[in-house]
Amino acid sequence: MSDEVHDRVVAIIAEQAMVEPETVTPDTTVEDLGLDSLSLVEVVFGIEEAFDISVPFNANDPTSSDFDIGTVGKIVDGVRQLIAEKA
Amino acid sequence: MHRVVVTGLGVVSALGVGREAHFNGLAEGREGIGPISLIDPSRLMIKIAAEARGYVGEDRWDRQQRVLFDRITQFALTATAEAVDQSGIDFASVGERTATIIATAMGGLHTQDENYRLVYEEGKNRVHPFIIPRLMANAPVSQVSMAHGLRGPAWSVATACASSNHAIGQAFQLVRSGAAQAAVTGGTESVLCFGGIKAWEGLRVMSKDGCRPFSKTRNGMVLGEGCAILILERLEDAKARGAEILGEIVGSGATADAADIVAPAVEGAAAAMQIALRDAAMDPSEVGYINAHGTATTLNDKTEAAAIRMALGGRAEDVMVSSTKSMHGHAIGAAGALEAAACLMAMSRGIVPPTIGHEEHDPEIALDVVPNTAREVRVDACLSNAFAFGGLNAVLAFRAWRG
Numbered sequence: 265m266s267d268e269v270h271d272r273v274v275a276i277i278a279e280q281a282m283v284e285p286e287t288v289t290p291d292t293t294v295e296d297l298g299l300d301s302l303s304l305v306e307v308v309f310g311i312e313e314a315f316d317i318s319v320p321f322n323a324n325d326p327t328s329s330d331f332d333i334g335t336v337g338k339i340v341d342g343v344r345q346l347i348a349e350k351a
Numbered sequence: 352m353h354r355v356v357v358t359g360l361g362v363v364s365a366l367g368v369g370r371e372a373h374f375n376g377l378a379e380g381r382e383g384i385g386p387i388s389l390i391d392p393s394r395l396m397i398k399i400a401a402e403a404r405g406y407v408g409e410d411r412w413d414r415q416q417r418v419l420f421d422r423i424t425q426f427a428l429t430a431t432a433e434a435v436d437q438s439g440i441d442f443a444s445v446g447e448r449t450a451t452i453i454a455t456a457m458g459g460l461h462t463q464d465e466n467y468r469l470v471y472e473e474g475k476n477r478v479h480p481f482i483i484p485r486l487m488a489n490a491p492v493s494q495v496s497m498a499h500g501l502r503g504p505a506w507s508v509a510t511a512c513a514s515s516n517h518a519i520g521q522a523f524q525l526v527r528s529g530a531a532q533a534a535v536t537g538g539t540e541s542v543l544c545f546g547g548i549k550a551w552e553g554l555r556v557m558s559k560d561g562c563r564p565f566s567k568t569r570n571g572m573v574l575g576e577g578c579a580i581l582i583l584e585r586l587e588d589a590k591a592r593g594a595e596i597l598g599e600i601v602g603s604g605a606t607a608d609a610a611d612i613v614a615p616a617v618e619g620a621a622a623a624m625q626i627a628l629r630d631a632a633m634d635p636s637e638v639g640y641i642n643a644h645g646t647a648t649t650l651n652d653k654t655e656a657a658a659i660r661m662a663l664g665g666r667a668e669d670v671m672v673s674s675t676k677s678m679h680g681h682a683i684g685a686a687g688a689l690e691a692a693a694c695l696m697a698m699s700r701g702i703v704p705p706t707i708g709h710e711e712h713d714p715e716i717a718l719d720v721v722p723n724t725a726r727e728v729r730v731d732a733c734l735s736n737a738f739a740f741g742g743l744n745a746v747l748a749f750r751a752w753r754g
Contacts, residue, residue, distance in 0.1 A: 302613055305555050318396070323555035324571045324649040 269315070269347065273340050276310040290337030304333065311339075317346040355526045355601075356752060358594040359438025359582030361430035362692050364679045365401035365575050369433060372405070373579075373689070374696045376678060377704035378725050383679050384562060384573050390545055397557045400543055401575035401680025419481055420494065421459030426578035426685075427491035427539040428498060435499060438582040439594055440533060442499050450531035451496045451505035452522040453580070454514030454538035456684030457547065458507075459486030464546040491539050495580075503531045512644070513605075514538055515687030516737035516745035519581065520603030523747075526583050533588070537688035539578035548574065554613070556648050562681075563708035564645035564674035565652050565720040572646040575680020579688035596752040598695045601732075602631025608742025615651055615738050620644075620658035623744035624734060628662070631732075631748035635666040639730040640697050642690040643720075644738045645674020645706065646681055655736065656716045671728075673706040673721040687737040691747060694733040698751035701729050 271285075278285040281297035288297070294304060301323050308321045308331075319342075320330040332338040362369060365383025366376025376383060383401040392398045408417060408425045420428065435442070442449060462485045469475045484490060489507040496505050504525060508518040515538030522536035542551065551557055551574055558571035589596055604626030608619035628635060644655055652674075660667040675693045682689055697703045702725050709722035735747045 300614075305553075308555070309553065321555055322570060324569075 354586035359434035361433030364577035448532035454518035458488035511739035513739035514684035541576035567713035602748035621661035624662035
C-alpha cells in the first residue's frame with residue numbers, strides 16, 4: 265500500500281541508507297540496507313519529527329522494543345498505528 | 352620513579368555527601384536512583400536519574416560564590432575540602448608543586464543550558480557577565496587550585512565516560528615521574544539539567560525503569576551526577592608525615608579503539624586493562640576485584656565481559672566484577688572517580704560493593720558480578736575500567752596499603 269505515510273517513511277529510510285527510494289520494498293530489512301544502530305536511531309528521530317509522534321524504540325535491544333523494525337513494511341505499519349493512536 | 356598513594360578522598364554522589372555516605376551506600380547496596388526531582392520532568396521521556404539530592408548548594412555557598420560556581424564546581428570544591436581535610440596535607444609547603452587534574456566531560460552544562468534558555472526561549476539580549484568563567488570546563492580545576500593555593504600543572508580532561516580515569520591516570524603519572532610532588536585529581540559532572548537529559552534521551556540507550564548492569568534484563572543506562580576527589584602523594588612524603596594511606600595507585604593504561612563513535616570494542620578495552628596490569632607489574636592472578644564500566648547497556652556489558660576474559664584469561668572466571676553504577680548511576684565524567692572511591696573502599700575495608708538490580712543470569716556475561724549484596728572479603732588489588740563513547744579506554748590499577 266503506497267500512500268503519503270509510506271512514501272515519507274521510505275524517503276527517510278532511503279536517505280539514511282543512501283539508496284534510491286525506489287529500491288526499498290516492504291520486505292527490505294534494516295540489515296539489507298546496512299543500517300547500524302546509530303543510523304536506526306536517526307531514522308526513528310526522522311520519523312518522529314516528520315509525523316510528530318513518539319516511537320518506543322530502545323537502541324540497546326531494537327528487536328525487543330515495542331516498535332517492530334524488522335522490515336520497512338513493519339516500520340510503516342508501526343508508524344500508521346502510532347499516528348492512529350495519536351488521532 | 353616514586354610510589355604514589357592516596358591520602359585523601361572526598362565524595363558527592365547520589366549515595367550522599369561525603370565519603371562515608373558514599374561508602375555506606377555502596378556497602379548497603381543502596382539504590383541512589385529515583386524519580387527526577389531537581390527539575391520538572393514532565394517533558395522528559397526518561398524520568399529517573401541518580402541525583403545528588405543530599406547536596407544543597409544554597410546551604411554551602413553564598414550568592415556571590417554561586418554566581419561563579421556551576422553545580423560541578425560546587426561539587427568539586429566540596430569534595431576537595433573533604434579530601435584535603437582527611438589527608439592533612441599542607442599545601443602551604445607543597446602547593447607550589449601540586450598538580451590539579453580534574454575531569455569533566457561536559458563542563459558547566461547547567462550554566463550553559465540556563466543561558467541558552469534565557470537567550471533563545473526568553474529572547475533576552477543580555478546575560479550575566481560571568482557565564483563563561485562559570486561554564487568553562489576548567490572552572491572546577493581553577494577554583495580548586497585558587498581555593499587551596501595549588502600552583503603546579505593544572506588542566507581539565509574531557510574524554511566522555513573515561514574522563515576521570517584519564518585524569519587520575521595523568522595525575523598518577525605526574526607524581527610517579529616526579530613532575531609534580533602531589534596531585535589533587537578526580538572528576539566532577541552534572542548533566543542533569545533539561546537540555547542535558549534531553550540530549551542523552553536522543554541516543555535511545557537510557558533505561559526508563561532502572562540500572563541493571565550484567566543482568567539479562569538490563570535495558571540501558573541511568574544518568575547520575577557527582578564528584579570524587581583524590582589526594583595523591585609520594586609514598587615517602589605520606590609516610591614521613593604519618594598520613595593515613597587509603598591505597599596505592601600502581602598503574603594506568605589507555606587505548607583508543609579507532610573504530611566507532613558510540614559502540615565499544617573488545618580489543619581496545621582488553622588492551623587498556625593489559626597495559627594497566629603491565630604498568631603495575633601486576634599478574635592477572637593478583638586481581639581480586641574489578642570495578643566495571645558496567646553501564647547496563649546491552650552492548651557495553653557484553654563487550655566488557657569479553658574484554659575482561661581476553662585481558663585476564665582464566666582469572667576472569669574467579670575475579671569479582673561489579674558495576675557500582677547500579678547504585679550511583681552513570682556520572683559520565685565523574686564516573687571513574689566515584690568508582691576509584693569504590694575500589695579504595697574494597698581494599699581498605701574489605702567490603703566489595705555489589706552490582707544491584709541483578710535479576711537474571713546472562714550466559715553472555717557469566718562473571719562473578721557480586722549480585723545484589725556486598726561481600727566481605729580481603730581485596731589486595733583492583734582494576735577500575737572506563738570505556739568512553741568514541742572508543743577511548745582508560746583503566747587504573749590499585750593495590751591495598753597494608754602498612
